[in-house]
Amino acid sequence: MPKQVDHQERRETIARALWRVVERRGATHLTMREVAQEAGISLGQLQHYFGSRSQMLSFAMDFAGEQSGLRVGRALGALGERPHPRDVLRAMLLEMLPLHADARATSRMSAAYVLEALHDEEVHARARGALLQGRALVEEVVRRAIADGYLAADRDPAVETDLLLALTGFATLLELDVVGPAAARTAVDRHLDRLFAATGAATGNLGADADADADAGAGG
Amino acid sequence: MPKQVDHQERRETIARALWRVVERRGATHLTMREVAQEAGISLGQLQHYFGSRSQMLSFAMDFAGEQSGLRVGRALGALGERPHPRDVLRAMLLEMLPLHADARATSRMSAAYVLEALHDEEVHARARGALLQGRALVEEVVRRAIADGYLAADRDPAVETDLLLALTGFATLLELDVVGPAAARTAVDRHLDRLFAATGAATGNLGADADADADAGAGG
Numbered sequence: 001m002p003k004q005v006d007h008q009e010r011r012e013t014i015a016r017a018l019w020r021v022v023e024r025r026g027a028t029h030l031t032m033r034e035v036a037q038e039a040g041i042s043l044g045q046l047q048h049y050f051g052s053r054s055q056m057l058s059f060a061m062d063f064a065g066e067q068s069g070l071r072v073g074r075a076l077g078a079l080g081e082r083p084h085p086r087d088v089l090r091a092m093l094l095e096m097l098p099l100h101a102d103a104r105a106t107s108r109m110s111a112a113y114v115l116e117a118l119h120d121e122e123v124h125a126r127a128r129g130a131l132l133q134g135r136a137l138v139e140e141v142v143r144r145a146i147a148d149g150y151l152a153a154d155r156d157p158a159v160e161t162d163l164l165l166a167l168t169g170f171a172t173l174l175e176l177d178v179v180g181p182a183a184a185r186t187a188v189d190r191h192l193d194r195l196f197a198a199t200g201a202a203t204g205n206l207g208a209d210a211d212a213d214a215d216a217g218a219g220g
Numbered sequence: 221m222p223k224q225v226d227h228q229e230r231r232e233t234i235a236r237a238l239w240r241v242v243e244r245r246g247a248t249h250l251t252m253r254e255v256a257q258e259a260g261i262s263l264g265q266l267q268h269y270f271g272s273r274s275q276m277l278s279f280a281m282d283f284a285g286e287q288s289g290l291r292v293g294r295a296l297g298a299l300g301e302r303p304h305p306r307d308v309l310r311a312m313l314l315e316m317l318p319l320h321a322d323a324r325a326t327s328r329m330s331a332a333y334v335l336e337a338l339h340d341e342e343v344h345a346r347a348r349g350a351l352l353q354g355r356a357l358v359e360e361v362v363r364r365a366i367a368d369g370y371l372a373a374d375r376d377p378a379v380e381t382d383l384l385l386a387l388t389g390f391a392t393l394l395e396l397d398v399v400g401p402a403a404a405r406t407a408v409d410r411h412l413d414r415l416f417a418a419t420g421a422a423t424g425n426l427g428a429d430a431d432a433d434a435d436a437g438a439g440g
Contacts, residue, residue: 166388169386
């Protein structure tokens, strides 16, 4: 191996090794020694890149977030030039669930990170920041869908965004085999069907009068 | 203190001490020594009741589940003799979220338990069993609501149950201050509004023809 290995590349190799360990055993009892072993380097080499376990975990979380972003980007790219917001939200939501190996590692790391956040202010701030960023992206799609007439104008974008994010609760149900992958996808689709119901936009009726009130969503 | 303290009572005292520690610091780094200190007993006395940390955690989880059940029971009792299934589901759902101290401790313990489950088959089986039990209770309410005409007959009870359970995803959003308690309640209400929309049952029209299809929930 050449002496001048690209630092970012090496850090990403380590992050991927960390994911594999998390995938196998969860993040709670993760040690730097295990990650070094998985990455095929010495503990000393690993410590050259990350001064502490939490530094390593934070980098792996950030890198996982970037990778998720890239995967969502690719999924959205495949939807064509003006994708339906329903398909955009579906792609974003499904990527947050442990439905394939990389997403599962991300989901498990996030869960461990949230637990750490309960008694570590710095982790709390980081985890909160990442979630708020994700929330803002989803809310932007919802707001644009309302503006473009895809969603009824009486939908509250903040409430709809919260409900979409809350569906990440499927992560636990999937991990514990309480709900299978197909059932989780079906449920997400049902939620999106209902969210987009009662507007003319399903037929591509852009800019139509979106003041539909057939759905009593604002009641209660 | 008399020598013959009731064993179950003492175990519950310990469980409550454990909740308080979890509430303050999370369950990840929880030690038996901390719990003993919080309960005002010696480590030796604690070990008399629980042979290991995981035994102690399992008892605390079971006890938390029982207490949640009692709280839901009291909430349902307050709804009168023939409560609307919307109110029943609302009471069950809100109790699963960290909206008050006891529910928060339960929610945090559950989160830690799920992480342990990823690399411990016994914990996986226990956690899965508890969740399946909760899921069955929710599905029973949904099925009865359909049978009684409160919910449109074309609602799929399994899918609706999965969606309701997935809303426990609000736990993370609440813990990280991404969504506030009022917003979480509003979102749960919005979901229930939409679930119960488009049937005549909101006006107590029991046994009416529930074949409503104004809501395109079954679309693709």
